[in-house]
Amino acid sequence: MRYKEPRLLTGGDKSIFVEFGDGIDPELNQRVRRLRLAIEKKKIPGVTETVPAYRSLLVYFEPLAINPRKLREILFSLAESPESEALPESRLIEVPTAYGGEYGPDLAFVAAHNGLSESEVIQLHTGTPYLVYMIGFVPGFPYLGGMSSRIAAPRLETPRAKIPAGAVGIAGGQTGIYPADSPGGWRLIGRTPLKLFDPGREPAALFGAGDYLSFTSITREEFARIKADVERRAYPVKETLMTRGEHENP
Amino acid sequence: MKILEVIQPGPLTTIQDLGRYGYQQYGVPPSGALDNFAFRVGNLLVGNDESAASLEITLFGCRLRTLKATAVxxxxxxxxxxxxxxPLPTWQAIAVHSGDVISFPRLNSGCRAYLAFTGGLDVPLVMGSAATCVRAGIGGLEGRPLRRGDIxxxxxxxxxxxxxxxxxxYLPVYGSQLELRVRLGPQDDYFTKEGINTFLHSDYAVSAQSDRMGYRLDGPPIRHKGKADIISDGIPSGAVQVPGDGLPIVLLADRQTTGGYTKIATVISADIAKIAQAMPGNRVRFRQVSEDEAGAALREYERAIGDIRHLLQDTDH
Known part of the structure; x- marks a missing residue:
C-alpha cells in the first residue's frame, strides 16, 4: 500500500503533490500530517499553503520565490526522512447527535438492512472514534474513517433535494456530517446541533485533519438546548486529547 | 464612506480581491478575481495596492451610481x-462625480469586467479576505452577489x-479561440496514450455549464486506462479534471478544495485569465509545456504587470 518512496506529482506551475501510497489508511495519513508539520517548521520560503488529503499533501508555492526543482528536493527529503516530525496528540471531539425520528429518517432502514435493531445501530455508530482523514469538498466537511461495516448501507436511489446542516448519514461503508444545507443521497440516521463551519468563529472549522471525533447519543431536549447555546456561540465543544498510539499505530 | 449604489446588479456582480489563502485545509475555496491580470491592473490604475477589493462584473446588465467624486x-x-x-474608456483611470451612472450594457469581448475604486472597497474581511464565495456564503457583502439598492x-x-x-x-485580447498551456499531471498516468493525444490535439468547446467554480468543455472524450476515480486529493487552480464521461473540466477560484476524479493536467497560472474570460461556444486547445516554459511564461506575465506599475508611477510624478 505504501510506495517504496514518496511520489512527487505535478500540479501545474504552482503546486506539487507528495503522495505516500495508494490506499486509505491511518498510517499513510499520518505521514501526510508529519510532512505538513515538517514543512511548517522548516518555513520554506515560497511555500504558501498546504492541503492534506487521505494519502497525499498538496503543496502550493510561488515559483518566482523558489525554484520548483529545489523545492522538490526539499520535499522529497522531508517526506523520506525517518527522523520525521512527532505528531502532537490528536484531539477527540465529541459530536452530540440526536438519532432517529425526524432527525434520522433512515435509521430504521439502516437497521433493517443490516438485521439490527435501531438501538444496536446507534450503539455501533457511537461506540468508536472516527479519524478525520481530511477536510474538503465543502467548507468544514470531514472525511471520516473507522465506521463499523455492520452498519453500512447503500445511498438513496434518488437523492433528497435538501438535507439540513448537521445531518449525520451513512453512504456505503462511510459515515459523515453535512456542514451546510445541501442536496444529498446519504442515509440519514441522526443530526447534530453543532456547526461544523461558522465563518464568524475562530477557528471557523470545527475539525482539522488528524482529529478524531466520536458521536454521543442525545435526547430531543438536549438537542434543543445545545442548539440554542451553539446559536449564541456559548456551547463549549467537548474535546479531550487522545493518548498517542492508542488508535493510530497499527 | 459611501461610494456606490447598485441600480441593477446584472447576472453576477461580486466583490473580489486576490483570494483567501491558508484555509483550503478546511475546505474553503480561495475565490478571488478570476482574471488576475485585469484585476491587478485595475487597482494599479487608481493608485491602489494590487489586492484592494474591487467589483467583478459578469456579463451585461450591471448599472451603478457613484456617490462621491473619486477615480475609477x-x-x-x-x-x-x-x-x-x-462611452467610458477602459484600461485607464477616469474621474467620476457624485451621481454619475456607470453601465455595462453589452458583451463585446470577454465576460468579466473589473471596476476598481481609489482606496478600494471597504467590507469586513472573512478569514483575511474580502473575496466573495457565493457557494460557501462568505466574504464580500454577506457572502452573496450584489443586489439592487446595495450601498x-x-x-x-x-x-x-x-x-x-x-x-x-499590454492589453490582453479576449478571442474566441484559446490556447491554454498545461503541465501534464498529477494523474496523467490514469489515461491511455490515445487519451492523452485526444486531450492535447482536439478542439474543445466551452459549454454553458461554466462558472467561477469551473469551465466544462465539450468535445472528444478522453479515454482512461481504467477507472476515473481516485482516492480524493487536493485540487490546484487550473486543474483539468476528467470524470468518467471523459469530458474535461477546468477548475477555477471557487472550486471544491478536494475531489475524487482524475486530473489529467493543470493550466499554467499565466493562462488562467484566458479561460476566465471565455464564453460558451469559444474553442479551446491545450498545449503541453515544460516546467521551464511554464516558469518563463509566469515571469513574462509578472514582468508585464511590473512594467505597467512602473509606467504608472513615472507618469504620476
Missing amino acids: AVTGADLGATLNGN LHAAAAAPMGRKLGVPRE
Missing part, C-alpha cells in the same frame, strides 16, 4: 461600459490627479 478604472472584458450614457463603501476617495492609462501593447 474599468479593466477586463469589454462590456460596452458607459459613463452617463457616453458600497470605500476606505478612501480621491479626485483624480492625472489621466493614467495602460499602453495598448
Whole structure:
C-alpha cells in the first residue's frame, strides 16, 4: 500500500503533490500530517499553503520565490526522512447527535438492512472514534474513517433535494456530517446541533485533519438546548486529547 | 464612506480581491478575481495596492451610481461600459462625480469586467479576505452577489490627479479561440496514450455549464486506462479534471478544495485569465509545456504587470 518512496506529482506551475501510497489508511495519513508539520517548521520560503488529503499533501508555492526543482528536493527529503516530525496528540471531539425520528429518517432502514435493531445501530455508530482523514469538498466537511461495516448501507436511489446542516448519514461503508444545507443521497440516521463551519468563529472549522471525533447519543431536549447555546456561540465543544498510539499505530 | 449604489446588479456582480489563502485545509475555496491580470491592473490604475477589493462584473446588465467624486478604472472584458450614457474608456483611470451612472450594457469581448475604486472597497474581511464565495456564503457583502439598492463603501476617495492609462501593447485580447498551456499531471498516468493525444490535439468547446467554480468543455472524450476515480486529493487552480464521461473540466477560484476524479493536467497560472474570460461556444486547445516554459511564461506575465506599475508611477510624478 505504501510506495517504496514518496511520489512527487505535478500540479501545474504552482503546486506539487507528495503522495505516500495508494490506499486509505491511518498510517499513510499520518505521514501526510508529519510532512505538513515538517514543512511548517522548516518555513520554506515560497511555500504558501498546504492541503492534506487521505494519502497525499498538496503543496502550493510561488515559483518566482523558489525554484520548483529545489523545492522538490526539499520535499522529497522531508517526506523520506525517518527522523520525521512527532505528531502532537490528536484531539477527540465529541459530536452530540440526536438519532432517529425526524432527525434520522433512515435509521430504521439502516437497521433493517443490516438485521439490527435501531438501538444496536446507534450503539455501533457511537461506540468508536472516527479519524478525520481530511477536510474538503465543502467548507468544514470531514472525511471520516473507522465506521463499523455492520452498519453500512447503500445511498438513496434518488437523492433528497435538501438535507439540513448537521445531518449525520451513512453512504456505503462511510459515515459523515453535512456542514451546510445541501442536496444529498446519504442515509440519514441522526443530526447534530453543532456547526461544523461558522465563518464568524475562530477557528471557523470545527475539525482539522488528524482529529478524531466520536458521536454521543442525545435526547430531543438536549438537542434543543445545545442548539440554542451553539446559536449564541456559548456551547463549549467537548474535546479531550487522545493518548498517542492508542488508535493510530497499527 | 459611501461610494456606490447598485441600480441593477446584472447576472453576477461580486466583490473580489486576490483570494483567501491558508484555509483550503478546511475546505474553503480561495475565490478571488478570476482574471488576475485585469484585476491587478485595475487597482494599479487608481493608485491602489494590487489586492484592494474591487467589483467583478459578469456579463451585461450591471448599472451603478457613484456617490462621491473619486477615480475609477474599468479593466477586463469589454462590456460596452458607459459613463452617463457616453462611452467610458477602459484600461485607464477616469474621474467620476457624485451621481454619475456607470453601465455595462453589452458583451463585446470577454465576460468579466473589473471596476476598481481609489482606496478600494471597504467590507469586513472573512478569514483575511474580502473575496466573495457565493457557494460557501462568505466574504464580500454577506457572502452573496450584489443586489439592487446595495450601498458600497470605500476606505478612501480621491479626485483624480492625472489621466493614467495602460499602453495598448499590454492589453490582453479576449478571442474566441484559446490556447491554454498545461503541465501534464498529477494523474496523467490514469489515461491511455490515445487519451492523452485526444486531450492535447482536439478542439474543445466551452459549454454553458461554466462558472467561477469551473469551465466544462465539450468535445472528444478522453479515454482512461481504467477507472476515473481516485482516492480524493487536493485540487490546484487550473486543474483539468476528467470524470468518467471523459469530458474535461477546468477548475477555477471557487472550486471544491478536494475531489475524487482524475486530473489529467493543470493550466499554467499565466493562462488562467484566458479561460476566465471565455464564453460558451469559444474553442479551446491545450498545449503541453515544460516546467521551464511554464516558469518563463509566469515571469513574462509578472514582468508585464511590473512594467505597467512602473509606467504608472513615472507618469504620476
